[in-house]
Amino acid sequence: MVPSTTQKKSLHSLLAANLSKLTIPSSSSPSADQDVDFSDVFGPITSQNPNPSPSPSSSSSSNAIHGNPQVILSRSHSFVGPSPRFAQSSNKLPFLDELDSESEEDEAETDIGNRLETDNGADKKHVSVRSLTEKVIIQIGPEDFEILRLVGQGAFGKVFLVRKKRDRLENGVSGDGDGIFAMKVMKKETIIKKNHVDYMKAERDILTKVVHPFIVPLRYSFQTKSKLYLILDFVNGGHLFYHLYRQGIFSEDQARIYTAEIVSAVSHLHKSGIVHRDLKPENILMDADGHVMLTDFGLAKEIDQLSRSNSMCGTTEYMAPEILLGKGHNKDADWWSLGILLYEMLTGKPPYTHSDRKKLQEKIIKEKMKLPPYLSSEAHSLLKGLLQKDPAKRLGSGAHGDEQIKRHKWFRSINWKKLEAREVQPKFKPDVNGEDCTANFDRCWTEMPAEDSPAPTPTAGDHFQGYTYVAPNPWLSSG
Structure with a gap:
């Protein structure tokens, strides 16, 4: 039976009250080598095996039951969108599947459970934070960037100086807030009419592969119904x-x-x-x-x-x-x-x-x-x-x-x-005077209104499937 909202709130209150009673043994205590006992909070631990010294096979089984966290890997660049940083395994964290269907309250409960859960004495409290970020980091769009100034214009659209807004994890956005970037905006209808779909897709795909000290890196790519967006580092010295x-x-x-x-x-x-x-x-x-x-x-x-x-x-x-x-x-x-x-x-x-x-x-x-x-x-x-x-x-x-x-x-x-x-x-x-300096860009652009103007939505099919990309985050791809 699915608990009601009132029941969930009662469980939250009970959990909070019990957590306040927890004590962690000091390093000098004779029991310091033992696992912290959470039985007052979650009830007594039930064992499927009466033998207190589990065999390697039973230990492996226990890890699968409790959702032993996967090793976070450096993500490879993908031509169809962000590839998972988690190793492919059946030992999947349970709450990742639940995020799609659970309410925010359910997510909070799952998050607390994962942060408190221990396995063989290893602290896993960082896992849920990283995994949540993995889930939401690709949900990014034009609303996450503040347009500051126009710095260029071409046949397919415009290039703006933008500032990435502060992190809003509760709205499904993660990243490095207050960063200064260049946002290249291209109109789908114009691209399709000029038969440049393959070029635009190739540009995004190539930029996800290339890392070099003298090539402007791609940070994000995404799309709306009418436009394509590339977010690149803003190079402020001008052309x-x-x-x-x-x-x-x-x-x-x-x-x-x-x-x-x-x-x-x-x-x-x-x-x-x-x-x-x-x-x-x-x-x-x-x-x-x-x-x-x-x-x-x-x-x-x-x-x-x-x-x-x-x-x-x-x-x-x-x-x-x-x-x-x-x-x-x-x-x-x-x-x-x-x-x-x-x-x-x-x-x-x-x-x-x-x-x-x-x-x-x-x-x-x-x-x-x-x-x-x-x-x-x-x-x-x-x-x-x-x-x-x-x-x-x-x-x-x-x-x-x-x-x-x-x-x-x-x-x-x-x-x-x-x-x-x-x-x-x-x-x-x-x-150059500051990261957002545009003094070295032609005034014919910088003095124009900085507006991402509306564009018609193409009536043709989806030409840009898999366009979304988020550059690997060093913090997330470490250890």
Whole structure:
């Protein structure tokens, strides 16, 4: 029989009264080695085995009965949503199943029981807290973030500076309150109409796999009926394009560190079977310490080393000739884009420009690159290698092409291990005042109203099943 609410309250009162009578033996007491006796609270312990010295098999059975807690594991990244941190086992904590159907009062009782329960003298009072968090942490949405300012806008939506609101466990939300993030909001209807569903799903999936010191990490992803949301770290130094535009050109020493950090990030992507396909100054952010961070994986794709993609994608000025020719492309296309990016950092503009897109494409495919005489011979050599029109001859091609780039004489002064440990300090640091500083972002965005405006709900089927993701929490994935 299910107890009534009145009965439950009476049980709560009785439990509280009995708990107040408990005493824990001191370390000097002769009985200190014994388990704490809770019989006054829960009644006498009944044993299924009259033998006071249980065998190993009976001990195992007892653990199953009492819900012996599982070892919490580091969660692997999943393409369909958060995967469980608990090892798959029949020894499942009973209250996890009950959370779906029990009332808040029932959950409180279960929680108290698990916190008090002991098995072989081991204290398990932390288990229920972690397990409850496991259950509710994926329940997160737009209402958990306060929009502070608009910092960017694109074809599919907007990017906002947001603050994560304080934890509200009672409402099914957990995390690190008051954190500053960037929230990328994309309209489903626009994505579907432009046939970019696969790109948007790939962006989310790729970001759940990638962890690198020069790549902006994904913290959460979720959706509503009309929109997709990506929550990423907010990198407050602004876009590389913003600083390049203000300075005009970078010195070779300044560009060398930025280029090396990008090479490190792109090399990591390629080793993970990922091609970015949209390297340009607008997709590279700078943090408060002057390090660059690669972002925007909206056109990224997972490509096998031996396979090629035939998609026509990217920004024309940075597209490799093989993409424009429709011959199929692989990771070598990223090294071409890196060459264009380096050329622009050193000269102030890409090597191939034209107001007419078709003529621009022809120049990229056919025209010989002109190198400014004021650049060093080492810079000339690197640019010629990266901007080789034949991808098979391009510096960086082949299975270990990234190592060829790292060993190039222009990077002679770079200690790659120190660089990837973020121990190589850039000489330029952006002027940043606080985590939520937006002074380094274009005022054409930051002065616009910061509103996540309504969007129509697509009438088509569910294109984005399994989009929800929560990044692993170090506290939860430990011990």
